[in-house]
Amino acid sequence: MRPANPTMPGTFQVDLRGLVALLSRHLYRSPDVYIRELLQNAVDAVAARRRFEPGVAGAVEIDVVEPGDGPPEVIVTDNGIGLTGTELVELLATIGRSSKRGELSRHRDYIGQFGIGLLACFLVADEITVVTRSAKDPDARALRWQGRADGTYDITPVESDLPAGTRVHLRARPGSEHRLSRGHVLRLTHRYGGLLPLPVRLGSTRVNDEPPPWELPALTQEQERENALSYARRVLDLDPLDAIPLHADGVRGLAFVLPYEPSPAARQDHRVYLRRMLLSESADRLLPDWAFFVRCVIDADDLRPNAARDGFVEDARLDAVREQLGRCIRDHLTDLARLWPSRLAGVVAMHHAGISALAVHDEQCLLLFADWLPVDTSLGRMTLGEHARRFGELRFVRRCDDFRRVAPIAAAQGRCVVNGGPANVSTLLDRLALLRPERKIVELDPTEVVDSFTDLSVAEQAEVADLVRLAESALWRHGVGVQVRAFAPTQMHATLVAPEGCRSRRQLGRAQSIVDGPVALGPASHLCLNFANAAVRELARQARQGRIMRVRRAVELLYVQALLLGHHPLRDREFSLLDEVVLDFVEDRG
Numbered sequence: 001m002r003p004a005n006p007t008m009p010g011t012f013q014v015d016l017r018g019l020v021a022l023l024s025r026h027l028y029r030s031p032d033v034y035i036r037e038l039l040q041n042a043v044d045a046v047a048a049r050r051r052f053e054p055g056v057a058g059a060v061e062i063d064v065v066e067p068g069d070g071p072p073e074v075i076v077t078d079n080g081i082g083l084t085g086t087e088l089v090e091l092l093a094t095i096g097r098s099s100k101r102g103e104l105s106r107h108r109d110y111i112g113q114f115g116i117g118l119l120a121c122f123l124v125a126d127e128i129t130v131v132t133r134s135a136k137d138p139d140a141r142a143l144r145w146q147g148r149a150d151g152t153y154d155i156t157p158v159e160s161d162l163p164a165g166t167r168v169h170l171r172a173r174p175g176s177e178h179r180l181s182r183g184h185v186l187r188l189t190h191r192y193g194g195l196l197p198l199p200v201r202l203g204s205t206r207v208n209d210e211p212p213p214w215e216l217p218a219l220t221q222e223q224e225r226e227n228a229l230s231y232a233r234r235v236l237d238l239d240p241l242d243a244i245p246l247h248a249d250g251v252r253g254l255a256f257v258l259p260y261e262p263s264p265a266a267r268q269d270h271r272v273y274l275r276r277m278l279l280s281e282s283a284d285r286l287l288p289d290w291a292f293f294v295r296c297v298i299d300a301d302d303l304r305p306n307a308a309r310d311g312f313v314e315d316a317r318l319d320a321v322r323e324q325l326g327r328c329i330r331d332h333l334t335d336l337a338r339l340w341p342s343r344l345a346g347v348v349a350m351h352h353a354g355i356s357a358l359a360v361h362d363e364q365c366l367l368l369f370a371d372w373l374p375v376d377t378s379l380g381r382m383t384l385g386e387h388a389r390r391f392g393e394l395r396f397v398r399r400c401d402d403f404r405r406v407a408p409i410a411a412a413q414g415r416c417v418v419n420g421g422p423a424n425v426s427t428l429l430d431r432l433a434l435l436r437p438e439r440k441i442v443e444l445d446p447t448e449v450v451d452s453f454t455d456l457s458v459a460e461q462a463e464v465a466d467l468v469r470l471a472e473s474a475l476w477r478h479g480v481g482v483q484v485r486a487f488a489p490t491q492m493h494a495t496l497v498a499p500e501g502c503r504s505r506r507q508l509g510r511a512q513s514i515v516d517g518p519v520a521l522g523p524a525s526h527l528c529l530n531f532a533n534a535a536v537r538e539l540a541r542q543a544r545q546g547r548i549m550r551v552r553r554a555v556e557l558l559y560v561q562a563l564l565l566g567h568h569p570l571r572d573r574e575f576s577l578l579d580e581v582v583l584d585f586v587e588d589r590g
């Protein structure tokens with residue numbers, strides 16, 4: 001029989017150096033977070049003291065000692081709750097133990113919760129010295145706790161006149177001197193603690209004397225907006241198109257409409273504060289995807305920070321806040337449409353590509369922005385709203401090639417045709433047609449425009465018969481048929497048409513397959529010469545006079561011109577044709 005294994009109980013041992021290396025490489029973006037963790041502990045300590053001494057005026061003081069012949073030292077002092085000897089062992093010297101955790105669900109007062117923040121100090125110093133006196137016991141002695149990066153610590157009572165509270169000393173380790181220099185500490189304190197609600201001083205300088213931008217006094221809405229815009233210029237180095245006040249449960253802030261076009265797929269770099277302590281300047285996923293064109297600054301009371309403290313934990317609370325912030329932005333834009341249409345037009349003009357891409361999937365986004373989206377039409381660029389006001393019914397062609405071909409003709413006839421070719425436009429128009437049937441959005445068959453061409457009378461047909469014959473024989477090798485009809489604009493010599501919509505061809509009963517478009521352009525396309533154009537009539541006259549070579553060359557030239565006007569790619573044979581025509585011209589043949 002095998003003997004049972006003897007039980008060997010034990011406790012985990014922590015290799016502090018390994019843990020600190022892990023934090024610095026994988027959790028924190030920069031060793032600079034040590035200031036954030038010290039500030040946060042000081043603010044939390046004041047909050048803890050206020051729980052049993054309400055109204056105590058909290059303050060945080062930072063000193064930087066730069067001896068010149070040695071490494072700089074940073075000292076952070078608070079008049080918070082302080083620590084007893086037992087707490088020093090249980091809380092400071094026990095990794096992962098926090099006094100704030102269980103209470104967090106009951107109290108929104110604390111920023112910390114993981115019990116690892118103090119370790120960030122080992123990113124810049126080999127030793128952390130904490131001198132503390134507990135506020136809970138008036139007779140408590142001051143104690144010094146010295147923790148070292150090798151995982152050892154000692155606690156000694158000290159004779160100190162320190163009132164209740166805590167003072168943390170850090171001396172820069174070789175290589176980190178710059179991070180503990182006065183200028184750097186001032187910048188970091190300003191960045192992380194600039195909005196903290198209790199006074200923070202560096203030496204005699206008050207670091208946080210400005211209220212958050214959403215709390216700046218303002219008599220009117222316009223003044224409020226101006227305050228917000230000037231904050232963005234000063235602090236974010238951004239000149240936004242507009243500022244949007246944000247309110248959600250336990251969250252307040254501002255959203256700024258970006259003055260440049262970001263990619264909808266790009267990270268949203270939001271500036272987020274947790275109980276007025278800067279958490280991150282590059283938080284993502286705080287707003288719905290469609291709001292990619294704004295960048296926001298918010299302060300949250302009870303969203304849960306992730307351990308790296310560069311964003312919030314994805315949970316139901318964050319979902320709800322995201323939804324509410326999205327609603328604020330939507331409502332604001334709807335108000336703009338009513339009260340400041342020119343501002344909304346500016347926003348959409350800047351961000352329409354991204355907005356269109358999103359509106360394809362997001363119905364609300366489509367309905368919100370549809371009227372402000374610009375489209376190209378045969379009568380120039382205009383918004384869909386403007387189009388609806390001017391023309392009522394909207395007719396569009398699906399492809400850019402069709403648009404290029406019909407636009408000049410439609411324009412000359414005063415008809416407004418929308419180009420559905422650019423990315424997303426025709427999909428958006430299809431969706432809008434379903435969502436808002438009263439808008440009467442219909443696809444236009446490009447050949448309809450051609451159908452409005454006027455057929456020639458019998459006499460006129462006789463007049464152009466020689467031209468048609470010569471032109472057909474000239475273009476035969478290109479697989480292109482010829483017809484002559486009259487259409488506007490009169491300056492246009494010719495256009496390429498598919499025979500499908502060509503009544504005269506149908507009337508002539510010629511069997512032609514229907515081929516159209518740049519790649520497929522082939523044997524079934526027709527060059528439609530414009531009888532309303534003076535040069536074409538002159539060509540008909542010269543054809544009657546038998547000037548065969550000249551007419552053939554001119555027709556070939558008009559064919560290439562029609563290809564170019566329709567933005568059809570030229571093939572080798574059309575290039576050589578062009579070459580021949582130019583050579584003829586240069587050598588004065590024909």
Ligand SMILES: Nc1ncnc2c1ncn2[C@@H]1O[C@H](COP(=O)(O)OP(=O)(O)OP(=O)(O)O)[C@@H](O)[C@H]1O
Nearest residue numbers: 041045082091098099112113114115116117118166
């Ligand atoms: N300045 C201070 N005054 C009083 N207690 C402090 C102070 N600094 C730290 N402590 C105590 O030490 C504990 C551990 O601090 P630490 O910064 O490591 O973690 P935390 O603040 O609890 O959580 P987090 O890791 O999220 O920052 C705190 O929970 C707190 O009880």
